[in-house]
Amino acid sequence: MNGAATAAPAAPAAPAAPAVPAGRAAATLATAIAPAVWGTTYSVTAELLPEGHPLFAGLMRALPAGLLVLALTRTLPRGAWWVRAGVLGALNIGVFFPLLFLAAERLPGGVAATLGAAQPIVVALLAVPVLRERPSVWRLAWGVIGVVGVGLVVIGPTAALDPLGIAAGLAGAGAMALGVTLTKRWGRPAGVGAMTLAGWQLTAGGIVLLPAALLTEGVPDGIGAPAVAGYLWLGLVGGLLAYTLWFRGIGTLPVTATALLGLLSPLVAAALGVLLLRESFTGLQLTGFVLALAALLAGQITPSRARGARVAVSATREESRRDPGLA
Template sequence: MTSPVAHRTGGNLSRTLLTALAPLTWGTVYLVTTELLPPGHPLFAGLLRALPAGLIALAVTRTLPRGAWWGRAALLGTLNIGLLFPLLFVAAERLPGGVAATLTAAMPLMVALLAVTLLHERPSPRGIAWGVIGVAGIGLVVIGPDAAFDGVGVLAGLAAAATLAFGVTLTKRWGRPAGVGPTAFAGWQLTAGGLFLLPVTFLAEGAPPAIGPAEAFGHLWLGLVCGLVTFVLWFRGVTTLPVTSVAVLGLFSPLVAALLGAVVLGQTLRPVQLVGFGLALAAIVAGQLPTRRRIRAARPAPAAAAVSRAAEGNGAGGRRR
């Protein structure tokens, strides 16, 4: 008979792998933004990434929030989408991709601290230590000697990490309403974030830029793949997996961005960057290992276990008779 701990571990592994596809795909955002999208329109890029994808999800699921979830969906959509997208685009435009990625890689550390106050979890020294190691590893991978630190870009990168950390932690605290699937849940937030961006975009940036074939492909990739598909996987993971484990998966994004820079743009990976890759990957793997508290929580209580064994014994005796 398979133990509950082993069964839960196997289920978590499959959900973790699917959730990891989101930050792996988000690693392409830096390349697409700098190579395909018109510069100077970060709000417009965020708007097209969010609103069409959200409306598609709502049209497919035909599920709207109810009661308190109207306000919760609006807040989560603003944090996870409406504020996050333009901040990421501003950071990507004003900083080298590596610097922007390192700043946003601080998100797991912020989540670990927020979990103490918002989720009433005891602080995990191991989780915080691996979060620091992960950020250090990302820094070794993506920050070169010629990195430029633009003040506005630095603030945008840190603000992006903070808004995502708040959004992820609140998403974990509130969970997903009963009977609402991950596609509808993602659609609420993408739509709310897009509606938040709609007036801000046209007030701040005016008329949208011209869109040619390359720009259209970039926006479709960011909206349908990096928007709709990946956020369905991401929010499914946030609501079903430990929040700190999900947060550390975000380190995959800058690693993919660095690999694409080497493969597509011909950037060289030095030995120190390979060391950073190793540290970041070690932090990701360590973040998925169950703590003693999680193992104890997964085990049935002694009384429940005794009842289960007695029931199995009776069943076996009944079959022998």
């Protein structure tokens, strides 16, 4: 025997996996810009756009920006993507936009925003049959908490509950939830960037809106400088830029976690109400704000039990590769 003691091999220590890896954190922050920008929709609609033209507002948000992307990229869909782009454009833009503007016009911004905040719950449910994911009780629960939080922030005691506005808000949330889920399932063609995908959908959605807007509403009378500024903001920033970041995020982040970022939209809308209209938060509203932010952040985290299971599986596989006898 030599003098050196033979020590038993130490079990590999499970690395402390971060709640949100650095690369994912950057992608999450970039994606979060989209719903933050969408939170300005309610203020822009109420303050700058002509009343009674929700379809025209949706058309101006979608079609010009989509055509601009097509002109810049000179890339058209191929094969099955003609149908997919049309379906996604109809769900994410062609149906969602007019319902969004209709809800914003017929309901207080807070009520409309609360209905839209239900989208993560629908996405979490759709991810099971559409994406064949295991049900995420964690994110589903935080989605419910997020809706409650948003409701506490933005729904006042005198809020008007117009039935048509409520139906429009819920239908809009459902349409975009399905669009988000299908976007995750289909991804995008090789070599096609997120801006090109956004351009396809904005164009397809604009084409869906074009006949409906012109036949039922027409062009608003007297479009002044404020309305032009509003349409430019909604089209270039709220449409092209925001959807490019949004579709890029859907492609790289968990779909329900991405949908929970949508809670930023009503929170930004509420914050703008405080800043622009000199409103103030009550204690109950502050509680709701904290709940909604907690839901948004918690939705980006994978529960420790699931992380631990993945780490254990990875460690077992690594040990098996080192010692085939353990396999």
